[in-house]
Amino acid sequence: MAGNESLVKIFGAKNVLDDAxxxxxxxxxxxxxxxxxxxxxxxxxxxDEVQKLVKWANDKRTPLVPVSSGSPHFRGDTVPGIGxxxxxxxxxxxxxxxxxxxxxxxxxxxxxxxxxxIPAVEKEGLRLNMPLLPRKSKTVIGSMLERxxxxxxxxxxxxxxxxxxxxxxxxxxxxFRTGQAAxxxxxxxQWAAGGAQKTPYGxxxxxxxxxxxxxxxxxxxxxxxxxxxxILPKLEEPFLVGSAELDRLLELVHWLVRMRLVxxxxxxxxxxxxxxxxxxxxxxxxxxxDTLPPWVLFFNLAGYDYFPEDRVSSQIKGVxxxxxxxxxxxxxxxxxxxxxxxxxxxxxxxxxxxxxxxxKGACHDIFFITTYDKLxxxxxxxxxxANKSGYPALDMGVYLQPIVxxxxxxxxxxxxxxxxxxxxxxxxKELSAEAVNCLMATGAFFSRPxxxxxRMIINRDAAYVDALNRxxxxxxxxxxxxxxxxxx
Amino acid sequence: MALSKDVYKxxxxxxxxxxxxxDPAIKDAYRSPDLTVILPGSTxxxxxxxxxxxxxxxxxxxxxxxxxxxxxxxDFIFMDLRRMNRIIEINEKNMYAVVEPYVISAELMxxxxxxxxxxxxxxxxxxxxxxxxxxxxxxxxxxxxxxRNDLATEWVTDxxxxxxxxxxxxxxxxxxxxxxxxxxxGVYRGGGVITRQAxxxxxxxxxxxxxxxxxxxRYTLSKKPSEMNMMVRYFSFPSIGKLIExxxxxxxxxxxxxxxxxxxxxxxxxxxxxxxxxFETLEQFTREVQxxxxxVIIVGNFDEDFAYKKxxxxxxxxxxxxxxxxxxxxxxxxxxxxxxxxxxxASIRETFRAGGMFSSMMVQGQRYDNHVRWLEEAAVLKRxxxxxxxxxxxxxxxxxxxxxxxxxxxxxxxxxxxxxxxxSSKAVxxxxxxxxxxxxxxxxxxxxxGILPVDVIGKRASNYHIWFGKLKEAFDPNxxxxxxxxxxxxxxxxxxxxxxxxxxxxxSPKK
Numbered sequence: 001m002a003g004n005e006s007l008v009k010i011f012g013a014k015n016v017l018d019d020a021x022x023x024x025x026x027x028x029x030x031x032x033x034x035x036x037x038x039x040x041x042x043x044x045x046x047x048d049e050v051q052k053l054v055k056w057a058n059d060k061r062t063p064l065v066p067v068s069s070g071s072p073h074f075r076g077d078t079v080p081g082i083g084x085x086x087x088x089x090x091x092x093x094x095x096x097x098x099x100x101x102x103x104x105x106x107x108x109x110x111x112x113x114x115x116x117x118i119p120a121v122e123k124e125g126l127r128l129n130m131p132l133l134p135r136k137s138k139t140v141i142g143s144m145l146e147r148x149x150x151x152x153x154x155x156x157x158x159x160x161x162x163x164x165x166x167x168x169x170x171x172x173x174x175x176f177r178t179g180q181a182a183x184x185x186x187x188x189x190q191w192a193a194g195g196a197q198k199t200p201y202g203x204x205x206x207x208x209x210x211x212x213x214x215x216x217x218x219x220x221x222x223x224x225x226x227x228x229x230x231i232l233p234k235l236e237e238p239f240l241v242g243s244a245e246l247d248r249l250l251e252l253v254h255w256l257v258r259m260r261l262v263x264x265x266x267x268x269x270x271x272x273x274x275x276x277x278x279x280x281x282x283x284x285x286x287x288x289x290d291t292l293p294p295w296v297l298f299f300n301l302a303g304y305d306y307f308p309e310d311r312v313s314s315q316i317k318g319v320x321x322x323x324x325x326x327x328x329x330x331x332x333x334x335x336x337x338x339x340x341x342x343x344x345x346x347x348x349x350x351x352x353x354x355x356x357x358x359x360k361g362a363c364h365d366i367f368f369i370t371t372y373d374k375l376x377x378x379x380x381x382x383x384x385x386a387n388k389s390g391y392p393a394l395d396m397g398v399y400l401q402p403i404v405x406x407x408x409x410x411x412x413x414x415x416x417x418x419x420x421x422x423x424x425x426x427x428x429k430e431l432s433a434e435a436v437n438c439l440m441a442t443g444a445f446f447s448r449p450x451x452x453x454x455r456m457i458i459n460r461d462a463a464y465v466d467a468l469n470r471x472x473x474x475x476x477x478x479x480x481x482x483x484x485x486x487x488x
Numbered sequence: 489m490a491l492s493k494d495v496y497k498x499x500x501x502x503x504x505x506x507x508x509x510x511d512p513a514i515k516d517a518y519r520s521p522d523l524t525v526i527l528p529g530s531t532x533x534x535x536x537x538x539x540x541x542x543x544x545x546x547x548x549x550x551x552x553x554x555x556x557x558x559x560x561x562x563d564f565i566f567m568d569l570r571r572m573n574r575i576i577e578i579n580e581k582n583m584y585a586v587v588e589p590y591v592i593s594a595e596l597m598x599x600x601x602x603x604x605x606x607x608x609x610x611x612x613x614x615x616x617x618x619x620x621x622x623x624x625x626x627x628x629x630x631x632x633x634x635x636r637n638d639l640a641t642e643w644v645t646d647x648x649x650x651x652x653x654x655x656x657x658x659x660x661x662x663x664x665x666x667x668x669x670x671x672x673x674g675v676y677r678g679g680g681v682i683t684r685q686a687x688x689x690x691x692x693x694x695x696x697x698x699x700x701x702x703x704x705x706r707y708t709l710s711k712k713p714s715e716m717n718m719m720v721r722y723f724s725f726p727s728i729g730k731l732i733e734x735x736x737x738x739x740x741x742x743x744x745x746x747x748x749x750x751x752x753x754x755x756x757x758x759x760x761x762x763x764x765x766x767f768e769t770l771e772q773f774t775r776e777v778q779x780x781x782x783x784v785i786i787v788g789n790f791d792e793d794f795a796y797k798k799x800x801x802x803x804x805x806x807x808x809x810x811x812x813x814x815x816x817x818x819x820x821x822x823x824x825x826x827x828x829x830x831x832x833x834a835s836i837r838e839t840f841r842a843g844g845m846f847s848s849m850m851v852q853g854q855r856y857d858n859h860v861r862w863l864e865e866a867a868v869l870k871r872x873x874x875x876x877x878x879x880x881x882x883x884x885x886x887x888x889x890x891x892x893x894x895x896x897x898x899x900x901x902x903x904x905x906x907x908x909x910x911x912s913s914k915a916v917x918x919x920x921x922x923x924x925x926x927x928x929x930x931x932x933x934x935x936x937x938g939i940l941p942v943d944v945i946g947k948r949a950s951n952y953h954i955w956f957g958k959l960k961e962a963f964d965p966n967x968x969x970x971x972x973x974x975x976x977x978x979x980x981x982x983x984x985x986x987x988x989x990x991x992x993x994x995x996s997p998k999k
Contacts (some may be wrong), residue, residue: 058844091550101528102736103855104740104895143658147666147667155893157632157892157895158632158634158636159664159665159666159671160666160671166968175950176951176952176955177950178948178950179828179853180853180854180933182949182950182952183931183934183948183950184927184928184929184931184933184934184945184948184949185931185948185951186930186931189931190931190932193858193861193862193930193931193932194857194858194859194860194861195854195858195931195933196855196858198853198854198855198896199852199853199854199896200853201634201635201636201853202853202934202952203934203936203945203946203949203950203952204934204946204952204953204956205678205956206674206675206677206678206952206955206956206959207635207673207674207675207677208621208674208952209953210670210671210672210673210674211670211671211674212670213666213670213671214666214667214668214669214670214671215670216669217667218669218670230894231740254581258583258691259691259693259789260742261789262689284867304740304741304742304802305737305740305741306737306741306803306804307796307799307800307803310796310797310799311800312531313792314792314796315793316796317790317792317793318789318790318792321790327959337789340610363724369655369663369664370663371579371581371661371663372582373581373582392503404664404688405583405688405690406582406583407582407583407584407639407663407664408582408663408664409687440658440659443655443659443661445654445655445658445659445661445663445667446658446667446668447654447664447666447667447668448667448668448669449668449669450665454642454668457658457668458668458669460657460658461652461657461658463649463650463651463652463657464651464652464653464657464668464672464815465652466649467645467649467669467672467675467904467963468669468672470957470960470962470963471670471672471674471675474955474958474959474962480832486668486669487669
């Protein structure tokens with residue numbers, strides 16, 4: 001504990017860890033950022049302790065690296081950017097503070113995982129709009145703060161959804177609540193007055209939560225967040241559409257999302273769909289993959305409290321009109337994959353092992369936001385870069401997720417590799433850097449830049465960086481929050 | 489404002505002699521003796537004007553279409569953005585439109601209708617800017633609300649720096665406004681000028697243009713709404729509780745294109761063409777309704793969808809003891825409400841016509857059920873003003889509407905009055921202050937900007953005013969910009985009453 005006595009005094013010895021094994025665990029992840037060993041790991045139990053820690057960090061000018069999800073980590077944002085940092089492990093803050101059916105909102109602490117929150121909201125007749133099969137250790141707040149795409153574009157009104165309000169300790173050590181939660185009154189007083197912490201923007205002209213999201217912990221530490229939930233359907237009717245022609249599938253996606261006919265809606269290539277459905281690798285994976293067309297669209301129709309059968313049958317009529325016009329057919333199964341099984345999968349976190357790791361033990365994701373018309377060209381560019389590097393493009397996973405009600409599309413390439421094979425690892429590392437460059441030239445927008453390319457992506461626009469730094473100077477003037485990330 | 493000749497010339501060099509004026513006749517048109525009007529035509533000109541304002545420490549105010557004109561009480565440059573009136577792009581496939589600040593919603597909607605699309609139109613109406621930004625609209629149930637429709641944005645800061653958010657900065661495209669990293673959509677309401685912005689657009693299954701017939705001011709449609717898979721109804725309920733139950737059920741069942749919590753007075757304003765006719769109709773409606781109500785517009789994507797939505801609506805209304813207002817079932821009245829409330833050309837009739845002015849307490853974003861108790865108290869206080877003859881007699885009801893399928897909402901109550909009657913104006917201001925204080929003391933909501941001093945509100949809401957002040961200082965170090973962050977539509981004033989901050993000393997204008 002040499003050097004960490006003051007922390008031990010505040011948080012207790014069992015909550016300040018600096019043994020070699022722990023420090024090693026937090027010093028790196030699956031990303032390609034250079035490993036940096038933290039000074040210690042502190043596990044605060046509540047918001048008050050978080051605030052004390054941030055004030056201590058300002059006092060001692062010591063970097064803090066917040067992390068809420070459990071390992072494995074993939075993006076490098078929770079690996080210290082510089083030496084001497086204290087990792088703030090929030091995974092122990094696990095309270096589900098409130099689930100409010102009437103307002104369709106839940107409030108959780110940062111350590112609450114999807115696996116923990118899903119049954120709690122289901123008990124109240126609600127469900128989450130969640131990312132595609134997150135790993136078991138992924139926290140809800142971690143996902144929302146990173147603006148991860150969610151599987152129901154219909155309910156993704158704004159790119160910030162489903163995040164509602166947050167309580168945050170800014171880098172200054174000041175506590176702040178955003179949106180409707182800001183006040184007047186305490187949270188409990190707001191509940192008593194019939195309110196809920198649901199409206200995200202304000203108070204005043206600013207939308208403070210947008211400055212916290214996407215910041216990779218560089219602005220402050222969130223101690224709870226509220227999130228909008230959706231109603232649990234009474235009836236669901238999932239479908240799959242397979243095709244070798246991506247442009248046709250995307251045309252269908254556009255109309256399904258535009259007319260708000262579907263809930264879950266996304267496209268996977270054969271590699272990713274097989275990776276999700278297989279439990280044994282490589283045998284079962286390859287067997288499933290062999291039955292699949294290159295692209296598969298999954299969508300789900302839902303009926304709620306009123307005449308659910310009528311609603312679903314009306315939606316089927318609407319979908320059928322579109323598929324006929326485009327020349328595609330929606331089925332209950334494509335190849336060896338059943339739509340019903342797929343629906344079961346997407347309602348839960350990934351089974352173990354995490355679907356991205358089952359095949360080869362590691363995965364590197366390259367993801368960006370784009371528009372439908374550019375996708376085919378961008379996938380072609382990625383295939384070329386992969387093949388040229390010696391990585392077979394046919395092995396690569398592709399995930400296309402319409403977001404913001406169809407205004408954007410999240411495109412994700414999943415490069416599965418064996419981390420024990422130095423040649424393969426080096427290939428993926430080099431391929432990744434090259435791919436980001438080539439994709440940017442095609443208009444791919446890396447809204448959430450991570451890993452080694454982050455600085456290159458964000459520093460391209462000097463005016464934007466200058467504006468971000470002005471905000472940073474207000475919220476974290478001593479640069480104690482996760483230094484070395486983004487442009488900070 | 490009497491700019492020195494040299495300074496005036498510097499501004500003139502940016503926009504050209506025909507786009508700057510300090511002629512007294514022009515000043516009168518802008519209702520201020522203290523201004524020089526400048527009409528920039530591009531982002532670069534806006535940036536150059538603001539840079540000059542910084543150089544000479546002259547405050548500026550920018551306004552696009554405005555809602556009411558709030559002339560500051562100090563000397564300033566008034567940047568009228570009316571020359572920036574281009575629709576830059578409508579992208580059907582990716583469902584967004586890009587506009588300059590003086591494109592009005594009516595223009596954008598006319599173009600979108602042709603493509604089977606619509607956009608959010610703010611409650612201020614279709615004659616106001618189509619920039620998404622702030623402002624909540626009657627179609628919020630389907631077309632979201634306020635800043636949540638913003639995508640990529642071009643923003644000129646109060647220092648005259650051009651910042652391009654999201655994809656605009658990265659690749660000169662418009663589809664995303666967030667990142668890389670944290671989103672500056674969080675700060676651009678703090679000041680500066682939005683010069684171009686992409687806004688989300690939505691599917692519109694209705695006609696490419698409404699089949700209008702009749703003569704001004706009495707238009708209707710030559711087709712019945714039902715022939716276009718559309719229906720408009722007004723329902724009243726025996727109690728607020730029942731109304732809220734119905735509103736929530738309609739939101740959750742995703743059947744309403746629009747749910748607008750009109751009071752009977754707002755319905756009567758919209759289907760009548762004069763105050764006399766309005767008050768007569770209101771009397772009739774007041775007799776007919778059983779209690780508070782709302783208007784619903786159902787729009788079917790196709791026949792089966794329309795049939796399903798009507799069936800659910802009927803069931804919900806039955807469960808909640810709602811009663812349909814017969815006058816609205818008349819196809820002519822229904823058609824009038826349909827085109828007025830989807831093209832949102834209704835607002836002026838609801839607000840200004842009766843008394844010449846209105847003042848409002850609103851809570852944007854939060855659902856009606858959160859605020860009903862507090863605003864019922866506000867309605868009681870308003871009725872006292874009605875009894876004293878200080879405001880227009882419209883029964884004093886609050887109203888609200890659902891947004892994003894009922895996830896969010898808007899609640900409001902306003903008084904319509906004669907602004908030239910000092911007693912009325914004073915009474916309304918006192919009413920607002922009383923209602924605002926109750927909002928704070930009851931932990932209901934942050935009251936509308938300008939109703940109470942900002943430090944009174946800020947202390948009760950995470951001290952946001954202090955943090956906002958820091959943002960303002962960071963992006964407007966010379967204090968030349970609008971004080972409230974609402975410069976783009978003039979939705980707030982820089983006058984003494986509603987300023988967040990008093991004008992900083994260092995921004996005193998040169999004369």
